[in-house]
Each structure stands twice: as structure tokens, then as C-alpha cells.
Amino acid sequence: QVQLVESGGGLVKPGGSLRLSCAASGFTFSDYYMSWIRQAPGKGLEWVSYISSSGSTIYYADSVKGRFTISRDNAKNSLYLQMNSLRAEDTAVYYCARSQLYSSSWWDYWGQGTLVTVSS
């Protein structure tokens, strides 16, 4: 069955960096667009970034553009999010989610999330 398992969250100081990982299994990872979506404590959902199946197409939300970098390693069935210059407002649960074969339209499988806390 499809499984997405995030890791790498934790407590980091403002201005610091963190790298999230998402291990995928149960499907042909290299065929699918993938996304990161976050949710601040007690708040709604916010799409962060998506990457095409080959990694050639990438988009970011304006709130993270220039600070976050999404990447993937299809040989390792893994998705990554490098987060730099972190701010308090980046504090959230970060979800890895699977999109479709040829686009990022909706997400049919989600990980359990990993909590990132930015605080001094």
C-alpha cells in the first residue's frame, strides 16, 4: 500500500536551516508529482511547493520562495525540502503528499506530517 513517511522536523532557531525528508513506498515514485503542504498550529492548510516526476518543474508559494528548495531522488524513492532562513511563521506540521502522474492537481495520499518549530 502507498506509504509516505516524513522525517527531519524539530526545533530550530530563527535564521537556521532544516532538511525534511519523505520516504515513499508502495507505488512507482518516479511517475508522480509530489508536494509539500504545511499547517501552522491551529490554522489551515498551506501549499508550500511541488516538483514534477522528473524534477524538471518546480513551483513554490511566495511565502517560501528563495528560502526553501524542493528536490527528489527517484533512485531512493525520496522527496526533500531544504529550509533555510527559517522564521517563526514557518512553524508548522509539514506534510509530504502525492499528486498525479502528469500534474499537481490534488493529493490522494499524505504522510503523517513532521513538526517544525522555529523559536529562540
Add this chain to the structure above:
Amino acid sequence: DIQMTQSPSSLSASVGDRVTITCQASQDISNYLNWYQQKPGKAPKLLIYDASNLETGVPSRFSGSGSGTDFTFTISSLQPEDIATYYCQQYDNLRLTFGGGTKVEIK
């Protein structure tokens, strides 16, 4: 970015009631609209895609309709297990956005 306005932000209804949530887009998004359910402490779950298509395995009491800028999500007969927050999400452009969410509670 396309803004998604969801209403109400919360509602309370009795078991068996018909529940309706609306989502309005700030510009025409055709039928590029999806609905998710999120229970406390859990990841969201896809219920409806392309405005009206029921995801596999989702109970038929859930439905969606609309196109352009105005969309509706309906639970035909509210069940205790439907207590959750529901979100709409558009994918008309390359920057995907969610509505603010509707928290559904049992009266």
C-alpha cells in the same frame, strides 16, 4: 494568487442533517476544485476532485458541485464520524490555494 473563500467557518448540526459548505474563488477556476476532510491530529483526506468526482472509497453521502467561481460541498446525512474540518482547494493556476476551512460539529 487565487483566493478561496469558504463559508461558514464552523457549523453545528444534528446526526442525519444535510450539511452544506460553500467555497467561492476570486476568479473563474472552471471545475478545478477539490475537497478534503481533516480529523484532529490526522492528515487531510481527499474526498472530492474536479468539483464533483467522488474519490474511490469515499461514502456516497458526500458530494460536490459547482463550476466557475461558486462551489458547494454537501453531506447528505451527517454521521458522527464526519466530525472534522473540511477544506476546498483550487488548482487553476500553478500556485495552489486552500480555503480557510469549515469545522463541522455535532449538535
